[in-house]
Amino acid sequence: MEEFRREIVKALQCAEHLKFDKSHPWHRNLMALYGALVEYSDSLIHLAMAKKSVAIPVVFRSFLEAYVDFKNLAEDRRYGNHMEASYSKEWLRVLEEAEERKNPYLVGIGSDAELMLQIQHHKDRLTQLKADGYQPLSHYTKFEKAGMVEEYRSIYNFFCSDSHNNIRSLIDRFIIIDKEKNDFELVFFKDSPSGEFDHYLSTALHLLRNGSHNIHAVLETGYEHVFPV
Structure with a gap:
């Protein structure tokens, strides 16, 4: 450390x-x-x-x-163009959801007078980047490139697994199985081994x-x- x-x-x-x-x-x-x-x-x-x-x-x-x-x-x-494509893709998801005026967490964005201009800007930008060969990349493709x-x-x-609270991670975090493997304890703030x-x-x-x-x-x-x- x-x-x-x-x-x-x-x-x-x-x-x-x-x-x-x-x-x-x-x-x-x-x-x-x-x-x-x-x-x-x-x-x-x-x-x-x-x-x-x-x-x-x-x-x-x-x-x-x-x-x-x-x-x-x-x-x-040039990898930055893939990042720009992801940037516009993610903004479009939020802006188009806000446009529906149904999501209470996006009321402020949905009432923005320039909302439609922002949506069109990101649509145009994403279309151009894709035409130039720059798609938003999956995590696998990013790791592959690296x-x-x-x-x-x-x-x-x-x-x-930890980030998504997969059962595998939940077991590792909170479950202590006894030596005979026929019972277990569920423990919060389990002690961390050295x-x-x-x-x-x-x-x-x-x-x-x-x-x-x-x-x-x-x-x-x-x-x-x-x-x-």
Whole structure:
């Protein structure tokens, strides 16, 4: 845990050397994703210190998804067009639901005088991006592009199970089966065994270091050597 903490501090210290073009969407999204890696890392540290075992896999899933997007974008700036397609697709889902004026959680959006203009804007943008060959990508395709299919089919599966409260995860979180395996206890705030979080923290440390190396290499700060990979 201390090594991971030092890695976060080092990332923040070296971040002052990251110079980027705010008007360039590639730079903007790349920096924002790197910021997500740093902040998710910090959250993982705090959750592990507080032994909040239920939340750690959920946060780690978001961390891993951010890393996959970051890696893809760092290696190919055109990947940003897929991100833009997803952006418009998700906004359309919300805006078209708001247009129906039936969802009480979307009353404010539904009453916006420019709602129809926003809907048309995202429709046009999504149509153009698809015509240019940039579809919203599934999680599998994102991992595949990043060369991380094995991670998708293993650790990511477990993280999604935790996020979606799959029975497999519910058993692991709350059930203690007796030695004879003929009875069980259901326990809230189950004690975490020593070292339970180590594999999360060591994996996140490795990925954060890779991310730090890549961002400094891409933006040519000369500090990528501070993060050996």
